[in-house]
Each structure stands twice: as structure tokens, then as C-alpha cells.
Amino acid sequence: MTERSKQLFEEAKRYLPGGVNSPVRAFGSIEDIPRFIKKADGAYLWDEDGNRYIDYVGSWGPMLLGHNHPEILKSVAEACARGLSFGAATEIEVEAARMVCEMVPSVEMVRMVSSGTEAVMSAVRAARGYTRREKIVKFEGCYHGHSDAMLAKAGSGVLTQGIPDSAGVPAGCTQDTLLAAYNDLDGVKAHFAREGERIAAVIVEPVAANMGVVLPKHGFLEGLRSLCTQYGALLIFDEVITGFRLRMGGAQELFGVTPDLTTFGKIIGAGMPVGAYGGKRCVMETVAPLGSVYQAGTLSGNPVAMAAGVCMLRLIRQNPGLYAMLDQNGDYFFTALAEIIRKAGLHYQVNHIGSLGCLFFTQEKPTDSRSAKTSDTKAYGAYCRYMLRHGVYLAPAQFEAMFLSAAHTKELLDRTLEVAEGYFA
Numbered sequence: 001m002t003e004r005s006k007q008l009f010e011e012a013k014r015y016l017p018g019g020v021n022s023p024v025r026a027f028g029s030i031e032d033i034p035r036f037i038k039k040a041d042g043a044y045l046w047d048e049d050g051n052r053y054i055d056y057v058g059s060w061g062p063m064l065l066g067h068n069h070p071e072i073l074k075s076v077a078e079a080c081a082r083g084l085s086f087g088a089a090t091e092i093e094v095e096a097a098r099m100v101c102e103m104v105p106s107v108e109m110v111r112m113v114s115s116g117t118e119a120v121m122s123a124v125r126a127a128r129g130y131t132r133r134e135k136i137v138k139f140e141g142c143y144h145g146h147s148d149a150m151l152a153k154a155g156s157g158v159l160t161q162g163i164p165d166s167a168g169v170p171a172g173c174t175q176d177t178l179l180a181a182y183n184d185l186d187g188v189k190a191h192f193a194r195e196g197e198r199i200a201a202v203i204v205e206p207v208a209a210n211m212g213v214v215l216p217k218h219g220f221l222e223g224l225r226s227l228c229t230q231y232g233a234l235l236i237f238d239e240v241i242t243g244f245r246l247r248m249g250g251a252q253e254l255f256g257v258t259p260d261l262t263t264f265g266k267i268i269g270a271g272m273p274v275g276a277y278g279g280k281r282c283v284m285e286t287v288a289p290l291g292s293v294y295q296a297g298t299l300s301g302n303p304v305a306m307a308a309g310v311c312m313l314r315l316i317r318q319n320p321g322l323y324a325m326l327d328q329n330g331d332y333f334f335t336a337l338a339e340i341i342r343k344a345g346l347h348y349q350v351n352h353i354g355s356l357g358c359l360f361f362t363q364e365k366p367t368d369s370r371s372a373k374t375s376d377t378k379a380y381g382a383y384c385r386y387m388l389r390h391g392v393y394l395a396p397a398q399f400e401a402m403f404l405s406a407a408h409t410k411e412l413l414d415r416t417l418e419v420a421e422g423y424f425a
């Protein structure tokens, strides 16, 4: 039964473009209608028709500890009682900043903002201001939010200049965005060989999680690090998804590669709108009011959002077994899913790392955006609709990650695997 969601969607379409406030929520790519969510708890979502789902979206990442964690709710309620926003310095934002610096050693100073988009846009500006250079290298298939300069994809070739990916982005905004294929170090080398002294930064998702999930090949991140060092460019890790998810210190801790700047979002706000960017002190000191890189925000470091974030980071710190448990559950779940596929005589690919994973409807192992795009998105849509009908809420698009949380017990994972088996067997 999806009557109520259908009605709400019809009404929503009158007032909101496409009926939603962010495009992927419209379920268009799986040819279905959005489920309007009423509430969530632990690993579960309930929609307005009363259907219950095991949730593998987790608000697109923030819900590392599951929905409605009682301690986070309590921190937020207490902060609300003191006032929603002051537009002034607060103790809680100092605590948040200190925790980020302690948990992510490459971050010596950090600036809080209100979204991942803002974090990336500002980090790129700081990198350009610090290096006094203009070019940015970005990878095709990596998503860094919707700021103008980041909305560029490659044309047919790997080394094409950036062309805007969206109407409304002037060509001038992406002309300094150089594109390379993910995992293609030679493509990046070629950019540096041609205009190394004009490249301000290389920005990368250390695990790509916006073209499905694509892992960095051995040596790729290390290679980016040494190229940036060699040419005096900054390495920016966009850890909006991987930060606090793969390890307490993010993907940079897991892979042992140290960026100059890091962007955060999603988990850092525990479901409240928070983003952050930080890194080397010398770079962050170029940001206003210390330096000449202007960046500001009326609601930046909002006390309610900071209370949620600080509580989330504290809970992560207090749970030394968290990442081992998430890794173990992720390994168990995605290996079992791949086994179900194999037993059904299919050759679809499952990529995963820790609590992040993706089932690609293609026979070619995705290592970059080109191979990821060989996926049969219609087949993904049929699978996704079946899973929804059977109480499993997956990302309503092939090129998104599945997110496990600490609330996804082995029992829930097994129940999900049974549903998948019912589809494939």
C-alpha cells in the first residue's frame, strides 16, 4: 500500500520542483514514487502508509549509529532549550572543532559550515587562495556537492577540459576544472606535466561513493599525494561520506595517506545540517578573518547542530570496537550478497569496503565512472522496487552507496539477504 505517499507526491509536485527538495528523492531513476517517511528508529524507517523498511540509506550517510540515538536526541533537546541560534561564538563549537582536530590528525584547524557542498566550495577557494593558482583536478564520477566549479564531467576523452554538467553553470565556472578518470594516475600526471604550476589542488573522494562504491586501486591515493607534493599543489580529500565512517580518522587513516585539506559533512552533523573543512594550519590561516580568503555563514557552527555533532563524535570515541564491528558486518553482508548473485548464475558485481557497498548490475568490475556506467539501471530499478515491496529501503538509484549502521544487527542483515535471495533465486 502506497496510497498516502501517492497522494502526498501529487500534492508535493504542485509546490516543489519534482515534488522533492533534492533530486534523487523523487525515485525517478527506478520508475517508482517516493515513499513519504513519517519516522525512523534504529535501522528502520516507517512511511506514511504504515509500511516498515530496513533502511540502507541512513539519510545518505549521517546515521552511522542508527536513527534516533537517544543520547544524540537528548543533546539536541538540551541545546534547543538554550536557544536555536545566536550568530555568535559558543563553547560547543570550540569543542566540536577540537574533537575533529584530535580525531583526524591531518586537521590542525577547521571551519564549520552548513553542508558538504559548502565545505567543498570553501576548501577549493582556500586551496586557490593559498597557492595563488586556479586549476583544480577532479575525477569523473566523484560528487563534491553542487557548487558551480564542481559540476563538470569528462566528455568522451579522459583528459578533456571541464564542460558544465548542469544548465545554469557558465562555461567560465568550469574552465579551470580539469578532469581525469578515477584510478587513472597517468591521466593526472598528464595534467601536471602540461600545467603543473597552475594546479591549485587535486580533489578526490578517497573511496568514491557517488558512482556506486568504487575503491581506490593500490597506489592511486599515494600517487596523488606525491604528485601534489612534487608540484606544490594541495591534496583535498572529500571525506563527506568516508569521514568517521571507515575509521575514526576517515579514509586517510585507513589508507595511511595524508591530505592537506579535508572536507566533512553527513556524519559530522548526525543528521543536522553540518559541514566542515580543515587541514594544515598554514592553509587554514588564509581564511577570513585571519587571511584574505573570504568565507562566512549566518548559521555556521549552529549550537543545535554542533550539539548533535559533538554527541555523535563522542559516541564514536567511546566505542573503540565500532569500526571492527562495522567492518565485520559489512564483510559478512556484502560477501553473502555476492554469493547469492553467484549462486543465481549471475555475474553482477558487488563492491564494498567496511559499512559501504554497492551491487552493480554489470559484469565488469567498476573501477571508474566508465565501467560503473555499464550497469543496467533498468535491472537495478526492478530489484530496488522488489526490495521496497518486501520491506527493504535501498537507494532509489544505481549509482549510490548502501550504508550499514551500528543498528543493523546480524539478524536484520540476514533478513535482508533472504529478501534478496527471494528476488534472485
Ligand SMILES: *Cc1c(COP(=O)(O)O)cnc(C)c1O
Pocket (backbone or CB within 6 Å): 114, 115, 116, 117, 118, 120, 143, 144, 145, 146, 205, 210, 238, 239, 240, 241, 265, 266, 275
Ligand atoms: C553528499 C556529498 C557532498 C555534498 O554534501 P551536501 O551536504 O549534500 O551538500 C559532497 N561530497 C561528497 C563526497 C558527498 O557524498
